[in-house]
Amino acid sequence: MTLDDLPPLRDTLDGHGLIAKKSFGQHFLFDLNITRKIARLAGVGAGDHVIEVGPGPGGLTRALLETGAQVTAIEKDPRFLPLLEELAQASGGALTVHLDDALTADEAALAAGGPTAVVSNLPYNVGTPLLIKWLTGRFQPISLTLMFQKEVAERIVAAPGSDAYGRLAVIAQATADAKLVMEVSPRAFTPPPKVTSAVVHLVPHAARLDQALLDALQTITAAAFGQRRKMLRSSLKQLGGESLCEKARIDPSRRAETLDVEEFLSLAKAI
Structure with a gap:
């Protein structure tokens, strides 16, 4: 057959x-x-x-x-x-x-x-x-x-x-x-x-992100979108909040849905 x-x-x-x-x-x-x-x-x-x-x-x-x-x-x-x-x-x-x-x-x-x-x-x-x-x-x-x-x-x-x-x-x-x-x-x-x-x-992508950065990205996105209506200084408080945002050069008063992928990668690199 x-x-x-x-x-x-x-x-x-x-x-x-x-x-x-x-x-x-x-x-x-x-x-x-x-x-x-x-x-x-x-x-x-x-x-x-x-x-x-x-x-x-x-x-x-x-x-x-x-x-x-x-x-x-x-x-x-x-x-x-x-x-x-x-x-x-x-x-x-x-x-x-x-x-x-x-x-x-x-x-x-x-x-x-x-x-x-x-x-x-x-x-x-x-x-x-x-x-x-x-x-x-x-x-x-x-x-x-x-x-x-x-x-x-x-x-x-x-x-x-x-x-x-x-x-x-x-x-x-x-x-x-x-x-x-x-x-x-x-x-x-x-x-x-x-x-x-x-x-x-x-x-x-041909250039794969290293595992530590992938893990950090998952941590950041889970926190940021877990409280998506809050400003980043609040939603990311357990990860450093305002100081983390400043390290990544991102305004801590912004909300998760306004950040593009590169900005999330910057936050992930900062932790």
Whole structure:
């Protein structure tokens, strides 16, 4: 059996008697036109290595395999292993499946030192912590093409001064070039979520921030946006407040949402 011989995803799910689990934030994407577009936006092709989180029945996985990429799938729900094993056999060995929790998985080990892209329709309930993990941990992907709730996607690419601008935007933009590249209607999913989804493409900066600075940036942004309505002299009081701001040459009467990414990096360097 080859990829072309596989039955439609809906038939495969019905044949195995599987439905989405709400506790895992599962929403299945069956439309191959959409999954193929995501694969194209990711820019992956023959011989590339891709890590996919939460493949479920394998809709996006099929599209990635069609490009000729080598795919490593991390799936937490054991119900999907038989479906994914069938897909692995049809791929001729291009798909490897790991039963694991992506929040604790060692992607650096799975990448084995080679260039690796991440392409995923992420479970809604773990999308943000996974992105932070990939941008600030020891795993260094060459790109990330990820589907989130549209609201979360907009927070990733938000500009200073906007309502969506916050900690997620600062960390994402301090570590990568981020662009919202596609929106996906709830009607494209089974079961349909209550919100629109969106795909964000991120390319990590070539010059990676050192770990101490990344840790300091997370500390600063957590404090500043944890009390975003307060002036920095108050929200950063436990970290030095006014004296810290003066050291970074930033007016302590300003509020977090007015600072750009470089100014947050200045604060992080100051501690």
